[in-house]
Amino acid sequence: MKRKPVIPRQLANEDVEQAVDYYVAENAVDAALGFIDELERAYDHISRHPGSGSGRCAVELGLEGLRSWPLTRFPYLVFYVERRTTIDVWRVLHAQRDVASFLGAPEQD
Numbered sequence: 608m609k610r611k612p613v614i615p616r617q618l619a620n621e622d623v624e625q626a627v628d629y630y631v632a633e634n635a636v637d638a639a640l641g642f643i644d645e646l647e648r649a650y651d652h653i654s655r656h657p658g659s660g661s662g663r664c665a666v667e668l669g670l671e672g673l674r675s676w677p678l679t680r681f682p683y684l685v686f687y688v689e690r691r692t693t694i695d696v697w698r699v700l701h702a703q704r705d706v707a708s709f710l711g712a713p714e715q716d
Contacts, residue, residue: 610654611689619685623700625694626683645678646699649685652676657689677702 615623623646631641653660653676660674664686675684682702688695 609650611657611694613654613687613696614693615699619699626681626699626701634674642678642681642683645681646683646685648692649676649678650696653685653687653694657687657694660687660711674699680710682712 665673
């Protein structure tokens with residue numbers, strides 16, 4: 608199966624940076640490294656199987672094509688849209704956040 612490149616938006620990268628900074632500030636460097644490993648596994652999965660993410664938020668928020676994929680060992684969700692040739696990662700948010708307030712409709716390609 609052909610993989611599609613995963614392209615995180617700036618906000619997604621900032622979300623990841625904030626999560627890593629939080630773990631490091633809590634003296635949990637191993638957790639920060641584990642988070643990065645889990646995120647890389649999630650990106651790899653959605654690059655190979657973009658249709659496997661949940662479309663629930665797309666329906667609830669009226670954002671066509673939006674999917675989410677959970678990290679296995681961390682309470683974070685990767686929000687993305689499959690494009691023709693890439694995976695467009697919008698955000699990487701903690702699952703207990705008010706997702707609707709963090710997911711505006713980013714500009715379309």
